[in-house]
Amino acid sequence: MPFLDALDALPPADPARTGLFYEWLRRDWRALFGELRAHRPVLPLPPFTVVSRWADVVDILSRNETFRVPYAPHMDQSVGPFMLARDGAVENWRDKSVMRAVLRWEDVPAIRALAAKVAADALAAAPPPTVDVVATVSRLVPLRVVQQAFGFPGPDDAHMLRWSWATQADMFHNPANDPRLLAACNTAGQEMRAWVRTFLATREPWQTAQGGDSVSRLLRMTANGLSGLDAEQVVSNICGLLVGAIETTSQAIVNATEQILLRPDITARAIAAAGEKDDAAFDAIVWEALRFNPMTTFVARVVAEPAVIAPGSPHETAVAPGSVIAVGIGSAMFDPGVFPDPDAFRARRRTAYLHTGFGPHECLGxxxxxxxxxxxxxxILLLPGIALLEGDASRIDEGGGPFAEHFVVAHGA
Ligand code: HEM
Known part of the structure; x- marks a missing residue:
């Protein structure tokens, strides 16, 4: 137990325990969580308690009024009151169902076709021998989906990407509460809301707003008194479409592509499935690849009332109101109880994965x-000669920030 032995050598309140945890998380998160699931499924550290087994992760994410989302201080001043910053509130009940109704299930094939065309065109314009996946497609595809399918065109690509980056970086990647990230998030959200308000004024009268995109549907629904949202709530929910879509999708594309290309046998299988346009077989490879480097290994929750994690189990742990829980969705996807032979790369049922969260806050998109x-x-895999570059030239480069900024691969050989 290399991690736990080193941890237990430190006094319980020593802040170095948290440093050690982060060091292992960076160095070998799968080994770290393997040890935790086996020997310390609930690990209290000074700033947060880490939960690593599937059953405890989904239990916590299911009990959302006890284990609440911590995002309000990072969202309210930025995009306004939003479903992901609330628990047991009207925004969870009403806004999510309204937004689900305007993000229509039947639209998905057309959205997939849009993604195919945007990606294919952008990749065709990238001359061999290399292509930067981030600069070329992983942000562009979700951006075009937000603009064209969701119906939030924005002033231009650069503003939208900046709003997306600044809001995501603070809302989901600012555990130390860096005030500069918070200020940039608030500025971005306020600019975005101002732009959306002006845009929505040009769409009057909303009753007859033309268009089969999500925003046009939302305007018609609202103007006809059916959504229950007021104008500012409409603005916040439109902003949420941009905030939710871009960096999450981009990171997932980069991480899963790298995991596929790291495995020659899987690359060959994926290229064959890609060529056959066999969606089910191809997609299964992608979701499994993402398990080995997920979009996020944690979501955070704050305890709202005296509570017990893993009640009735040998590792049940009482937690006090105000404590923070690091809910290990990445670890849960290696729990052998749900993912047998977890270190093996194999097709698994898509509904077992926690890539898009679980429970009442499961991803709207x-x-x-x-x-x-x-x-x-x-x-990307249809590019002739697609491969990782020699050495670490294809290493995912975060540029010192929280998101993939460059991921350069070879093609055209
Ligand atoms: C494609 C466009 C997307 C949109 C519009 C979107 C939007 C949202 C929204 C509004 C929520 C909050 C739901 C609620 O509070 O009830 C959410 C949650 C979440 N989304 Fe997405 N999302 C998108 C893509 C993604 C992607 C690509 C991933 C990961 C691969 C992802 C991962 C998550 C996760 C993990 C949560 C739960 C957060 C938590 O429980 O704290 N999303 N998403």
Whole structure:
């Protein structure tokens, strides 16, 4: 137990315990969580408690009024009151169902076709011998989906990508509460809301707003008194479409593509499935690849009332109101109880994965994500001669920030 032995050598309140945890998380997160699942499924550290087994992860994410989302301080001043910043509130009940109704299930095939065309065109314009996946497609595809399918055109690509980056970086990647990230998030959200308000004024009268995109549907529904949203709530929900879509999709495309290309046998299988346009077989490879480097290994929750994690189990742990829980969705996807032989790369049922969260806050855009992530990767793998570069030249480069900024691969050989 190399991690736990080193951890237990430190006094319980020593902040170095948290440093050690982060060091292992960076160095070998799968080995770290393997040890935790086996020997310390609930690990209290000074700033947060880590939960690593499937059953405890889904239990916590199911009990959302006890284990609440922590995002309000990072969302309210930026995009306004939003479903992902609330628990047991009208935004969860009403906004999610309204937004699900305007993100229509029947639209998914057309959204997948849009992703295919955007990706294929962009990749065709990238001259061999290399292509930067991030600069060429992984942000562009979700951006075009937001603009064209969701119906939030924005002023231009650059503003939208900046709003997306600044809001995501603070809302989901600022555990130390860096005030500069918070300020940039608030500025971005306020600019975005101002732009959306002006845009929506040009769409009056909303009753007869033309268009089969999500925003046009939302306007017609609202103007006809059916959504229950007021104008500012409409604005916040439109902003949420951009915030949710871009960096998440981009990171997933990059991470899964790399995991496929790291395995020659899987690359060969994926290229064969991509060529046959066999969606089910191809997509299964993508979701499994993403398990080995998921979009995020954690989501955070804050305890709202005296509570017990893993009640009735040998590792049950009482947690006090205000404590933070690092809910290990990445670890849960290696729990052998649900993912037998977890270190093996194999096709598994898609509904077992936690890539898009679980429970009341499960991703609003999940079915769009299930279409555009694999479709973009399919287009990348269809490039002749697609491969990782020698040495570490294809290493995913985060540029010191939280997201993939460059991922350069070879093609055209
Ligand atoms: C494609 C466009 C997307 C949109 C519009 C979107 C939007 C959203 C929204 C609005 C929520 C909050 C739902 C709620 O509070 O009830 C959410 C949650 C979530 N989304 Fe997405 N999302 C998208 C793509 C993705 C992708 C690609 C991933 C990962 C691969 C992802 C992962 C998640 C996760 C993990 C959560 C749960 C967060 C938590 O429980 O704290 N999303 N998404």
């Amino acid at each position: 999940q079915f769009v994500a299930y279409a555009i992530i694999p479709e973009t990767i399919r287009q």
